[in-house]
Amino acid sequence: MQKFKFKLDGLLKVREFKEKKIKIELGEILKEINEVEGKIALANKAIDETYEAQDVFMKDSSAGRMLQFFPYFIQGKKEEIKNKENLLWALKKKYDVKVTELAAARGQVKVMENFKEKKLGEYNRERNKKEMEAIEEILMMRRNGANASNE
Numbered sequence: 001m002q003k004f005k006f007k008l009d010g011l012l013k014v015r016e017f018k019e020k021k022i023k024i025e026l027g028e029i030l031k032e033i034n035e036v037e038g039k040i041a042l043a044n045k046a047i048d049e050t051y052e053a054q055d056v057f058m059k060d061s062s063a064g065r066m067l068q069f070f071p072y073f074i075q076g077k078k079e080e081i082k083n084k085e086n087l088l089w090a091l092k093k094k095y096d097v098k099v100t101e102l103a104a105a106r107g108q109v110k111v112m113e114n115f116k117e118k119k120l121g122e123y124n125r126e127r128n129k130k131e132m133e134a135i136e137e138i139l140m141m142r143r144n145g146a147n148a149s150n151e
Helices: 009-059 069-150
Strands: none
Touching: 009 069
16 A cells, blocks of 8 residues: 555645744744833933933033933933834734734644544554455465365
C-alpha cells in the first residue's frame, strides 16, 4: 500500500504561513507600542525635570525672560504626550484587530490539522484492515497446503 498523502497539505501550509505572518505582525505592533510608551515616559520625565529646573532657576535672581521658556517647553511636551497617546490608542486598536485575525487563522489551521488527523486515522485503519486480510489469506493458504499434504 502506498504511503499516506494528505491532498490538502498545500492549503494547510498556506494557512500555517498566514498564522506565522500574523504573529510576526503582532510582534511588530507590540514593539511599536512599547516604543511609544517609552517615549511617553521620557516626555513625562522631561516635564518633571523641567519643573525641578524651574524651581531651582526661580531661587536664583535671574531675568524674567528666562522663566518664559519653561511654560512653552512644558506645553510642547504635553502636546507630544497627547499625540503619542493618540498613536498608542491607534496601535492598540490595530493590535486588537490582529488578535482577532490570529484567532481566526489559528482556527483555520486547527480545522485543517484535525481533518488531516482524521484522514490519517482512516488511512491507518484501511492499511491495518488490508494487512489483516493479507495475513488471513496467507494463513488460509498454509492451512490449505497443510490439509492437501495430509490427504
